[in-house]
Amino acid sequence: MARAPSLTPDERRASLLSAARKVFAIRGYHSASVSLIVEEAGVARGTFYNHFTSKRAIFAAVIDDLMEEVASVIEIIDVNVPIAPQAVANIRRVILAVTDPEVARLLFTEAAGIDEQGDEMLREFYRAATARIQTALERGQQLGVVRPGSVGLAAQCLLGMIKQPIFQASLESRQVNADALVFEVFGMLSGGVLRVGGP
Amino acid sequence: MARAPSLTPDERRASLLSAARKVFAIRGYHSASVSLIVEEAGVARGTFYNHFTSKRAIFAAVIDDLMEEVASVIEIIDVNVPIAPQAVANIRRVILAVTDPEVARLLFTEAAGIDEQGDEMLREFYRAATARIQTALERGQQLGVVRPGSVGLAAQCLLGMIKQPIFQASLESRQVNADALVFEVFGMLSGGVLRVGGP
Amino acid sequence: MARAPSLTPDERRASLLSAARKVFAIRGYHSASVSLIVEEAGVARGTFYNHFTSKRAIFAAVIDDLMEEVASVIEIIDVNVPIAPQAVANIRRVILAVTDPEVARLLFTEAAGIDEQGDEMLREFYRAATARIQTALERGQQLGVVRPGSVGLAAQCLLGMIKQPIFQASLESRQVNADALVFEVFGMLSGGVLRVGGP
């Protein structure tokens, strides 16, 4: 009844994570059942609980990995070379990372609203992301490439500007054109869309 | 056993909707139970099913009302008077409408991911919202107050720019400063934030 | 799918309690499953949880009823008529009440050790029983029919004297002879068994 382990614990864990990610992405957190996950992973139910304490826990692990994946593509900007291309490259990489349908679905529609603990994770993620953007903008201000003024809200707006097209694409089961989005975002950042007489 | 109805069917329906909205906003779709809703409404379980075919259905009705509420604050722009203030006013009203904690929670974190039908509703909502913004932008182009070019993505970006700060505020159980957000959004639209090689 | 209730809620509750009592008595707390109980009661699983919040809860209710049953057979002793026969009658009734195989099994072997809350119930039961006996003994002292001295331990010993034969009989699936036990207990109380240097 007890098959020998053909995988190391880490591999099994990874395989469960991968299965869970797939199942959560397809069915959403609530409709995904542990049964579905173990079936996808090809292990028995009990095995699941040898690696994760609960369905909630594996979901948190999945989301955590995702956030890490997204965050990891951002590279520190070198102020000694032209800023703009670096910023563009960062945005581009984030868009590409988030454009994966699984990532988009999980991060944008499933992560929120599970429970308080989950919301805290998300809060923290957005807090960190926003802070990062804000810092970048402030450095830009010092360099004179960003207009002066408070940039807290601007950071959130910038985030939303990127997120919303991806979210809508995800909702419609299509992928955004990353280049077009980068272009659009950069256009918005550098000049807005209105031509109604400046401030 | 069957109490005489003290409300008209429509009133009962409205009262259930209101109770459901409250319960869904507080607990989220999945944690909200029909029990909670009927308790909040002060009716028996069976009564619920005389007015709505399912929990799913009442949620859809709640979300529908919400979307309607939000959409209804937008006023047609009159091209014979200055555009900008009208646009600002619209944005401002949308922000105010969406800033209500119940609305924000329901629309931004609960509505998505329930099931395919629900996603379709949301898809439709964003499609309509985006289309509306896009139309406005195109009209702006004709009037020469919006820079030329494709504005499909821009519309989504604009939506995200507004939504994200409200979403993050909702996640942190606080409300955005509507005026600051309007100012920020308008600033972004009219000139972006970057000063890199502008005209 | 939802049959009309053929029983009043109280009747259904009683029927579940009775089924539970039977099942717990036969299988013990841990081996009894809610499935078994509802099967015995002839209702669906969900119905069980409409009447009791948990397996634990219905067990507590069963034990509570049992304790009440046992306690209720004790009659206040009238000091104006001969004491001894009244005491004997009380002991006799208790023995008879507890001699029922279900009662014995549940009270003596299943009630203890379920969890802290359960132990507290039992503690309270024995505390009350002991206190009652102690009070009776103290009244006897005032009347001069009980030898002087502390009677706290004596009360517990008296309880044990009655309980142990019943418990052993229960273990062996037989019933004690109530009359013989009464006789024995009364003999013990009135003169002990030893004849070693007594007066």
Place this chain on the structure above:
Amino acid sequence: MARAPSLTPDERRASLLSAARKVFAIRGYHSASVSLIVEEAGVARGTFYNHFTSKRAIFAAVIDDLMEEVASVIEIIDVNVPIAPQAVANIRRVILAVTDPEVARLLFTEAAGIDEQGDEMLREFYRAATARIQTALERGQQLGVVRPGSVGLAAQCLLGMIKQPIFQASLESRQVNADALVFEVFGMLSGGVLRVGGP
């Protein structure tokens, strides 16, 4: 992977038994898990099953040891020297043996009701204990220090008299005063408590 055994098989078995006894005493049979036992013993799960065929089996072994421990303190009474002090000493030693919280909990609240096999063990234990007491009483009758008549029930009553105070103390997490209990039991045996005109 297979660590060299640092203990002889017997030592390992003893160490598992000791760990099991501790765990069973603290958590009770049902809440004790094999995991807890092997953790306490510091061995792997598989090792457990090299020494005991099942959780049930190690529990039986624990109880067996306990019964043996208790039984072993009883010394054969020498009829050539005064009986009473020897009887008292035996009772005293039994009380002391059983007063250990682990012993009391395991023997009085956990041993009963696990399964038929377990009940048989317990049955046998009480049968043996009762028989021993009965034999002692019968010898007492021959010596004229025990009142005549059937002593089968008396033996059980005597057992209960001792057990109940210890059981109640165990339930309340306190220890009985062995001396007081011996005194009480002996008082009961030698003269009862009632003064209502003996036979």
Place this chain on the structure above:
DNA sequence: CATGAATGAGGGTTCATTCAT
């Protein structure tokens, strides 16, 4: 003998929905 990952039957519980009254 030791190890510990894997197993899977089984248990308690929830809750959307039904329908006789």
Place this chain on the structure above:
DNA sequence: AATGAATGAACCCTCATTCAT
């Protein structure tokens, strides 16, 4: 329409036991 007891599928999780290494 209103009621609310009854339903039962579905879910998450536990844990004694096995066996390849």
